[in-house]
Amino acid sequence: MAVQWSGLTPATFIQLDRQSPDALGSQLQNALRTAVREGRLRTGERLPSSRRLAVDLGVSRGLVQATYEQLEAEGYLRAVGGSATRVAFSPQAAVVTPPKRTPAARMEIDFAPGRPDLNSFPARDWLWACGEAARTAAARDLGYGDPQGSIRLREVIASYLQRVRGAFAGADDVVICNGFTQGAVLTLAALRAAGATSVAVEDPGHLDMPVLVRRAGLNPVFIPVDDRGLVVDDLARTKATAVIVTPAHQAPTGVVLTPDRRLALLQWAEQVNGVVIEDDYDSEFRYDKQSVGSLQGLAADRVVSIGSVSKSLAPAIRLGWVLVPRHLRARIAEDKRRSDRGSPTLDQLALARLMESGRFDRHLRRMRGVYAARRNELVEAIGQHAPDLVLTGLAAGFHAIAQLPEGANEVEIVDAAAQRSVGLQGLGRYRSPNSEGPPGIVFGFGDVNQDAIRRGIAAIGDLLRQG
């Protein structure tokens, strides 16, 4: 049914659908709101009387009156004098232009690093844990929780990290956050508030780090990484009083920070009264032997250690933790509160249950097997299709580096592989603008199954051999 207010107003159409689950009053309200927004009804314009509109639409006068009153309360209409209802406000019609989406071309086989095997997410265990959490949560657990994190999860995390990572922390030293990024944002903000001005980052290193440092109002300083990890001597020549490092498995080179460098790093931190931010991102997965323990365990008052379940479970969970030295704790916990009033409590309780129950460990054991097989598949496939290529960084995690011969053009190889729908990343994109280094390709194999690894390497073998 349509009504036209010819004579009274510009042509305006109101469509009421009696089959719709939406009430007629709600439909009428929305139609009038839309007419105002779109400029079909303009400021000052007079609406038909409620009696007339009711007759035209075949609805009760009360319904029209209630609609007018509602829209008067909201500021769309106003009653003038005793009877007339006019449009109170017509904003500039917002031009609705859906933004252009330019999705990245999706690769058939994508060796992007940093992604765990998403098909192996233990959905059943996670749901079980969610159920346990919801079932056992007290009413007060459903309110605004401790912004530092649920004490239950903090206790479980502290004990887990002590057992598995050689960390040195009690529940009070743990701040629960929404993954590594938030943990780093909170830590950098605390360092800045404490007077820091420059924070060192690894070069090559994760692309996000200098951006995070800058957004915290700090100056990123790039420190080279060699085959023994971060070059601490270079760090000591800068003004930085903090550094973000990936000691267990450097991102992206895969190098494990050597023992003497670990000690030199901590001594540097003592000397400059500084802080080491440890990104403990994929240390759960080491193949040749036990993972190298957390740097935090050596110097709990100098190291902020940040971990998450993004690699061990899935990024979609968005839970992580920060082990915080005492002098920064109040600041970081308060900043977490002011950022988002704490991470979701039910998710935190679910993660605590998952870890306590042994299901988390069981999942990690299973995944170690999955990733070890993929790692072997990658080594074999490269050995078969590009036998001269040297793979490094294979001790842990789920990415490795193929070292290209000097002079090889990694960008061309990446582009040519993309033409064949195989996604690769060159080492160069992880370097700071002014640094150079030997060319290489980063192979992430976390979310690529064995068959895809075999097919992917076979498809680009000639490119890798040319390199």
Added chain:
Amino acid sequence: MAVQWSGLTPATFIQLDRQSPDALGSQLQNALRTAVREGRLRTGERLPSSRRLAVDLGVSRGLVQATYEQLEAEGYLRAVGGSATRVAFSPQAAVVTPPKRTPAARMEIDFAPGRPDLNSFPARDWLWACGEAARTAAARDLGYGDPQGSIRLREVIASYLQRVRGAFAGADDVVICNGFTQGAVLTLAALRAAGATSVAVEDPGHLDMPVLVRRAGLNPVFIPVDDRGLVVDDLARTKATAVIVTPAHQAPTGVVLTPDRRLALLQWAEQVNGVVIEDDYDSEFRYDKQSVGSLQGLAADRVVSIGSVSKSLAPAIRLGWVLVPRHLRARIAEDKRRSDRGSPTLDQLALARLMESGRFDRHLRRMRGVYAARRNELVEAIGQHAPDLVLTGLAAGFHAIAQLPEGANEVEIVDAAAQRSVGLQGLGRYRSPNSEGPPGIVFGFGDVNQDAIRRGIAAIGDLLRQG
């Protein structure tokens, strides 16, 4: 079993527990790490040979060797020459002093506002929705999601807010966040980046608002609220180019912003090229009639509307949304990405399912009944025990104001009620330092059941009558 290295080193005890589920190697590692951390083994100190320690502890020599190697890799020990193993690093022992916790005295009956009925959380529906989300999630949903929020949830939220709040938004206009606080932090950061310097807040108003404004590097400007809501004329006399308001049910006075003030506010925003930040915090619950629609619906290019499920479901869920005008959208979405790489995807998908399925609406209908009954109970109890007291702000939400007679001392009443284990809040704590206004008591009844309301008011009736 204990071993003492008398002669070789200071007395050091290593306890191995063969009944423990922890492997012996792990126990030995932890014992040595702890001895180093606590200064019982100091830098340079020589450890017993692996052969000797193995004999003393009754374990295999290989286990001790592996332990030494692990701790060398981690930087605790170092191999010197061919055979000797020494302590590489002993940090200052961190003095472990558990921080004093000073929990707020828990009231037997607490009329604190801002808390929904936590006992009514629809745990079964939420778990059902989590199950549906996990069951139907594609593998790619488990990775790092769209930091602006799952498109599925954004579509559901946009359509929900259009239907229930008269909002004017498509999925592209929605940014999913972790509740109101994060939404406000993101919005304020975007405004500051766009050049804003001063942001107005309501006085009296929520205590967190000026803090959030200051932490964003902006200057809070306090604007009085009278019985028609924010005094827009006063706002226009300031330098503020943005304002945070609670139009549907002012926090804490409960006043509904009048239609003319709504229009004046939007006209002010047009004139100063400014932004209105709408805290749409408990608009789901209105008792006398339909809720006043969102201000955002009137001027989608001028209003940032922030909502969450903290009042409709529970704060522990930590999910909310921001309806963002187009000129701020890219900035806010990017800032969300840089803050925490997006909200938890599985939770987002669960909320989308809960809303699509009709279970969310059903819960709201049920809660409207629950809160209406509590509201009536409060009105009756006050009528019985302090009949001269005027209650205002009752049209919506789950808090109201008891207006005290001029000269009444609200602080004394609050303190005296606390002595009887009844938690109250004076209106004064919501006022800016330099403002004054008539005394009043805020009664939150969201998380207080009818019986407790009756008993609570009965217990303090004499105080309210004195007031």
